[in-house]
Amino acid sequence: MGGPRYAEGVYLLYEPPSSDPSFDIVFVHGVTGHPLTTWVNSMHRLQEGDVDGSIMLEDASVCWPRDWLPHDFPHARILSVGYEVYLSKWFGNALPLVEQSSIMMHKLRLADVGDRPVVFIAHSFGGLVVKMLLHQANSRTPAYTGDETADEEELKQYSNFAKIAEQTRGIVFYSTPHRGSKFTACIHLESYILVPSVLVVLLDPCRY
Secondary structure: OOOOOOOOOEEEEEOOOOOOOOEEEEEEOOOOOOOOHHHEOOOOOEEEOOOOOEEEEOOOOOEHHHHOHHHHOOOEEEEEEOOOOOOEOOOOOOOOHHHHHHHHHHHHHHOOOOOOOEEEEEEOHHHHHHHHHHHHHHHOOHHHHOOOOOOHHHHHHHHHHHHHHHHEEEEEEEOOOOOOOOHHHHHHHOHHHHOEOHHHHHOOHHHO
16 A cells, blocks of 8 residues: 555654645754654653654643644644664764665655655754755766666666655754764763764764
């Protein structure tokens, strides 16, 4: 059967009653963030749905993408994407940016992101993930890759991912470290103790 599929880490916050949205709004959190609590005023215990990817708070706290945004954009579908990213290997390692964005790109296409106009709202490192995701999506063309031998099935796959870039109408960046972060210098100084992840290397401002 057709229709969107919400893979692990992709949460449906709101869908128009008609189930025929005019456009999508996709939220992407940053380092140590969460697909829901990043967008509320404080931490709360969560209850995650195990059927359609829906997620909700167990109390009356306001999650503005879910509770406020639909009043302004009732015809939009609102999604929030979660992924694991750590500054220190004590808590877990972080996948390289290219892999993070590639995984997210595949999950968003499963949810039919790219079938209609889309706006991304990204916080911190999430902005870098979105930029790389769009770069990868836009690069999925034979003209860009130089793959003149692509068969019909490969061309179809190229076109499928390119839809995300083609349909993107805007990106809102919240505190995105486009040129690195000086915060990583503190982690480097204590590297023997903190054991920085690959993310710290990426955010080193000396790289830019």
